[in-house]
Amino acid sequence: MLSQQLVNGLVLGSTYALFALGFTLIFGVLRVINLTYGFYFSIGAFVALTAARSFGANIWVALPLGAIAAGLVAVVADWILLTRLRRAKAGELSSLMVTLGAVLALYSLMAVFIGTDIQRFPFGFVDNSAIEFSGIRISLVQMLIIGTTLVLVALLFVLLQRTKLGLMIRALAENEDAARLMGINVGLTVAAVSFLSGMLGGAAGVLIGLNFNAIQPFMGEHMMLRGFAVIIIGGLGDIRGALIAGVLLGVLEVLTAGYISSNAKEAVAFTILVLTLWFRPVGLFGRAQAKRA
């Protein structure tokens, strides 16, 4: 019983981690709480759904399609909304407000055209079978979710630590002006970061859409509660922290649902968020002082 729940928690947690990864990447590099991020999640799921319906794409085609579409949306959204503010060196709150307004407009547009009914992947889109060993049941979908998360996280780490683009991104995260003086093309790097985080959000959207098989425009908004909790618990901008906090949150939620009540599960994310703010605002692994006002 406990080991089964740990497995379920791990699956849920890895989707949270994947979702929060892109969110925290944007903050870590671009210093923006970009609330349009939830929309990338929704659009990723919808593109995959449309691909599956219209030309019968399987998951190996639909997943990258959804991710790339979300990445492109992210680049355009960032360019339209944030270029001007970045140039003016406006504060964090201005960019937060712009993306907040934009994301409501985007969700609502999507709802006007697609409707808010819950939609599902076609029957047989993925293999629903499960394997069992020593009493633990793992479905193929769950294995797919964990596997994809691991691969994407590994790729992200290689990209950030071992490539030239990664070096540019890390330089930008350190100091924009210094990066520009070193000859780094800041505009291009910003677009790359947006694309990467959009892809992560979109991929998370497809996988969670698959896990619960329920897709609708505002799903990204409902997911944001977990996103906020994870990036604050992990420490704003801390990629490793977000990964661990995401998995931790997933496991805690499943255990709460199993041993206390399924209603209490919904309050877990928020409770830990507030506790973190009271007792450890720098996040799990933060060493630096949280930025004091």
Place this chain on the structure above:
Amino acid sequence: MAEWLDDFLFTYENLVHALGVHGLLALSMYCVMAVGQLSLGQAAFMGIGAYTGALLTLNLGLPFWLVLPLSALAPALVALVIGGPTLRLSGVYLAISTIALGEVLRVLYINAEWLTGGALGLSGIPRKADLWLIYLLLLIGVVAFWAVGRSKIGRAMEAMREDEAVAGVMGVNLPRYKLGALIVSSMIAGLAGCLSSHSNSFIGPNEYGFEMAVTILSFALLGGIGTPVAPVIGAIILTALPEVLRPLQDFRLVFNGLIIVIAVLFLPRGVIPFRLRRAP
């Protein structure tokens, strides 16, 4: 009362109530933004006030003059729990935790069926909030903010909004002002919620979520936060416009969202860019 006014009020009763309630919400948003903070929990605070008020009236049958202040008190306690830690940190922490508050409350209202009626919400709330009460409270709010804005406190608030570090150095007690502003704003939002639940006779869990939070912010940004009247006018424009321009109805939320984008990018002082005249 003139007959045409009677007819008008009868036809547009809901709209006239909504204008007043939204005016109060815009004031509550103004109150936080006036100290340079961003709270996205005004809708959540409103919801707490609405549910508290409705439950006190329906279950305990308390008189309205007692229900109203209690509905302002409940969100203030929540604001204290969230504001306590976050206001010592940079502004994004308050914004994030208040927006998360709205999301978690929505889910809790849906799940706590025994208390809140779940997804169906609560209905049959007696309509005790009459028009004059709503507008009286709105008037008191505007006048009070006007008076405070012209006082020493108002000067401190404006200094914080322009440059927090400088204001701190000049001796403004930053944490006290920020927490005070958040608590007052949550109380106004709670009042607005209680008034709206006692004028609509129905409340549901989805009315106080993300969309409402963004809409309240759009009131303040459209009006601008130079004077307390400006956000109220912003609220009136954005509430009345979809009624006047029917085709806008479907795109109401799209419109509210775009207002914020345009206001932040191009009109940082809102459509009413005047500022309070200082008392000599």
